[in-house]
Amino acid sequence: NAGVTQTPKFQVLKTGQSMTLQCAQDMNHNSMYWYRQDPGMGLRLIYYSASEGTTDKGEVPNGYNVSRLNKREFSLRLESAAPSQTSVYFCASSRTGTATDTQYFGPGTRLTVL
Amino acid sequence: DQQVKQNSPSLSVQEGRISILNCDYTNSMFDYFLWYKKYPAEGPTFLISISSIKDKNEDGRFTVFLNKSAKHLSLHIVPSQPGDSAVYFCAASYGLNAGGTSYGKLTFGQGTILTVHP
Numbered sequence: 001n002a003g004v005t006q007t008p009k010f011q012v013l014k015t016g017q018s019m020t021l022q023c024a025q026d027m028n029h030n031s032m033y034w035y036r037q038d039p040g041m042g043l044r045l046i047y048y049s050a051s052e053g054t055t056d057k058g059e060v061p062n063g064y065n066v067s068r069l070n071k072r073e074f075s076l077r078l079e080s081a082a083p084s085q086t087s088v089y090f091c092a093s094s095r096t097g098t099a100t101d102t103q104y105f106g107p108g109t110r111l112t113v114l
Numbered sequence: 115d116q117q118v119k120q121n122s123p124s125l126s127v128q129e130g131r132i133s134i135l136n137c138d139y140t141n142s143m144f145d146y147f148l149w150y151k152k153y154p155a156e157g158p159t160f161l162i163s164i165s166s167i168k169d170k171n172e173d174g175r176f177t178v179f180l181n182k183s184a185k186h187l188s189l190h191i192v193p194s195q196p197g198d199s200a201v202y203f204c205a206a207s208y209g210l211n212a213g214g215t216s217y218g219k220l221t222f223g224q225g226t227i228l229t230v231h232p
Contacts, residue, residue: 004157031218042118042203042222043158058219090157097218099146099207100165105157 002026004106006091012112013081021076021109023091029104031097032074033058034066036087037108043090049074050097081113117141118206120223128231133191135226137204140185144206148220149178149189152201161202162189194230201225 007022025032030051035043035058045058049068063085065077074093078085089109094101119138127133137147145166150158164171164178164187171178177190191198204223 033218035222040224042120042224043205043220044222045219048219059221092157094218099218100163101218102160103218103220105150105159107155107157 004091004093004104006106006109008109009107010110012114014114015082017081018077018079019081021089022073023075023106024073025093026072027093027104028071029093029095030071031094032068033092033103034074034076035090035092036060037090038087046076083113085111086113087111118204118221118223120204120226122226124227124229126229126231127194129196130193133194133198133228133230135189135202135228137187137223138185139206141206141208142185143208146207147178147180147187148205150203150205152203158203196230196232199228199230201227
């Protein structure tokens, strides 16, 4: 039982390049989330998926797209990377997505955009 | 507009003493509060939570206190251990009182780095 896995662990991009961050969970959870963590800002929600087939914007969605590929997988795409998107990205999942439901986080992807 | 604030970037305590981490919030709609712990190169892990109908919740060495009138919560760790050294994030959500259904959208504070010295 690996929990939440993320690939890649590290990535360096040039401005304007695109990439997809992958996330998978093996806990049969319904809800999944993408956060970014920046120094002095805590974690901020980018997008979330309450259940398979649905996605919604979070606090900072600009410059990102997401795909809930199936119940297990939730990917985050940067179409044209910008230096402001240099950050650590965390994927999380929860069983039901309710307010009291624990979110389980992956180990993160450290992205640098030059 | 930072709705959840942890004003102390860091805290250093001696092993065996009490660690007190503080968190303030501005949105009175928040009704569920959580603490997450994060080690370097790992994702955050859930530590303890409290709903707005309580003012205290305890789990072993960890106790969270909620003061709704002051919009303030604190995490007490007693006794502190070197393995507690990590970044601690306070988080808040709302929707608990709206039938308990929301999409678990969490608003995080900036984090406090706790160092426990042997």
